Amino acid sequence: MNPLAEQLNQIIKSAAPHVYDMLSDVGKKLFFPKGILSQSAEAKEKAHAINATIGIATEDGRTMRFDSVMASLNNIRPSQSLTYAPSFGIPALRKQWQTEMFEKNPSLAGKTVSLPVVSCGITHGIATFADVWTSPGDVIILPEMMWGNYSMIFSVRKDARIRHYELFTAEGEFNLGAFEQAVRQEAADHRKITVVLNFPQNPSGYTVSEREADGIVRILTDTAAAGTYVLAVTDDAYFGLFYEPETLKESLFARLCGAHPGILAVKLDGATKENYVWGLRVGFITYGGTFKGDTAPLFDALERKTAGCIRGTISNASHLSQTILLNSMQNEKNAAEKKSKFNILMARAKRVKTVSNDSKYAAAWEVYPFNSGYFMCIRLKTVDAETLRVHLLDRYGVGLISLGESNLRVAFSCMEEADVEKLFDTIFQGVKDLEKSQ
Numbered sequence: 282m283n284p285l286a287e288q289l290n291q292i293i294k295s296a297a298p299h300v301y302d303m304l305s306d307v308g309k310k311l312f313f314p315k316g317i318l319s320q321s322a323e324a325k326e327k328a329h330a331i332n333a334t335i336g337i338a339t340e341d342g343r344t345m346r347f348d349s350v351m352a353s354l355n356n357i358r359p360s361q362s363l364t365y366a367p368s369f370g371i372p373a374l375r376k377q378w379q380t381e382m383f384e385k386n387p388s389l390a391g392k393t394v395s396l397p398v399v400s401c402g403i404t405h406g407i408a409t410f411a412d413v414w415t416s417p418g419d420v421i422i423l424p425e426m427m428w429g430n431y432s433m434i435f436s437v438r439k440d441a442r443i444r445h446y447e448l449f450t451a452e453g454e455f456n457l458g459a460f461e462q463a464v465r466q467e468a469a470d471h472r473k474i475t476v477v478l479n480f481p482q483n484p485s486g487y488t489v490s491e492r493e494a495d496g497i498v499r500i501l502t503d504t505a506a507a508g509t510y511v512l513a514v515t516d517d518a519y520f521g522l523f524y525e526p527e528t529l530k531e532s533l534f535a536r537l538c539g540a541h542p543g544i545l546a547v548k549l550d551g552a553t554k555e556n557y558v559w560g561l562r563v564g565f566i567t568y569g570g571t572f573k574g575d576t577a578p579l580f581d582a583l584e585r586k587t588a589g590c591i592r593g594t595i596s597n598a599s600h601l602s603q604t605i606l607l608n609s610m611q612n613e614k615n616a617a618e619k620k621s622k623f624n625i626l627m628a629r630a631k632r633v634k635t636v637s638n639d640s641k642y643a644a645a646w647e648v649y650p651f652n653s654g655y656f657m658c659i660r661l662k663t664v665d666a667e668t669l670r671v672h673l674l675d676r677y678g679v680g681l682i683s684l685g686e687s688n689l690r691v692a693f694s695c696m697e698e699a700d701v702e703k704l705f706d707t708i709f710q711g712v713k714d715l716e717k718s719q
């Protein structure tokens with residue numbers, strides 16, 4: 282094993298031996314290389330005559346560039362856009378994101394978390410988490426209604442086993458009983474379990490209530506107290522898009538940090554939906570927990586292993602994207618812009634809730650609970666979801682996503698509020714068309 286990896290492992294073992302045990306086989310071997318990177322950093326500081334270390338091209342002491350490229354970059358210097366960013370991410374952006382994380386999550390007050398490491402979007406953040414923390418045979422606990430890419434990341438790429446539980450009770454609440462059963466059963470057979478908590482949830486558009494959040498934290502705390510290591514991962518891709526009074530308004534990450542020493546909380550989030558910049562591909566990976574003594578060396582070691590994984594896959598996320606995001610976050614208009622777009626999405630969600638639950642559709646479908654995010658789902662009662670999806674697309678030019686035999690997902694995020702009733706009337710007509718042909 283590389284001496285740098287050994288050094289990081291010793292730091293982690295000294296601070297929290299169980300965290301070292303949670304690392305994947307790959308994670309234990311990961312490190313952030315020195316070599317060229319450290320030599321370049323030293324040269325940047327001291328090479329005042331000639332610096333021949335950087336793997337970019339320069340001209341007249343400045344970053345070499347095409348004028349045709351810079352013409353599209355208003356007021357962003359080449360050094361802030363065309364050059365490589367650190368594998369950890371731009372320091373100012375990491376700090377800004379952390380600062381806002383504390384502002385948005387009151388339960389983090391007084392707690393210590395790592396500096397976020399920048400990933401190339403949240404999907405890359407999840408894949409990086411899997412590289413660092415998931416070994417073949419590990420169990421990942423997820424609801425049966427879930428984002429399909431989890432299977433690709435955890436099952437296909439990492440050869441882990443996904444344990445499902447039913448997401449909702451018959452009363453339309455988060456199924457704490459099914460969740461607890463899955464956690465306890467897997468904890469009985471594994472020294473470590475990984476629990477992925479995705480709220481607002483894709484595809485259902487559901488976020489847990491305060492009471493349900495307390496139940497989740499209690500279950501995971503009890504599990505850790507009984508001796509099982511818990512990796513509690515919050516996929517907060519749609520964070521902030523909460524439309525109902527009863528929904529939890531902060532990430533479960535904030536409540537899991539410090540819940541029990543046996544819980545390592547990992548927050549996966551990003552600018553994709555929070556800042557409406559889907560194509561910029563800027564995500565973040567943040568660690569939290571309760572540990573004895575000074576947590577700085579532990580978090581630094583985890584950041585270095587994570588950045589080493591990024592260095593060994595994509596090198597770094599886009600410098601340009603990070604600069605654009607940082608400039609926007611520091612702009613005085615940012616808060617008002619975010620509130621304005623939130624209000625538009627909330628109005629669409631409320632309209633969808635009113636229309637989709639109209640009694641005239643009751644024989645055709647039931648609506649899954651939703652209160653946040655981009656999506657909602659309906660469960661069809663009389664026709665096959667994929668057959669209906671194709672029929673709606675071919676005959677009416679309406680595009681939806683089918684999930685299994687009975688579920689259709691509607692992305693109200695990309696619909697105008699005025700089109701909501703037309704959409705559900707068309708779906709209803711499609712159901713009647715298929716019923717006649719059966």
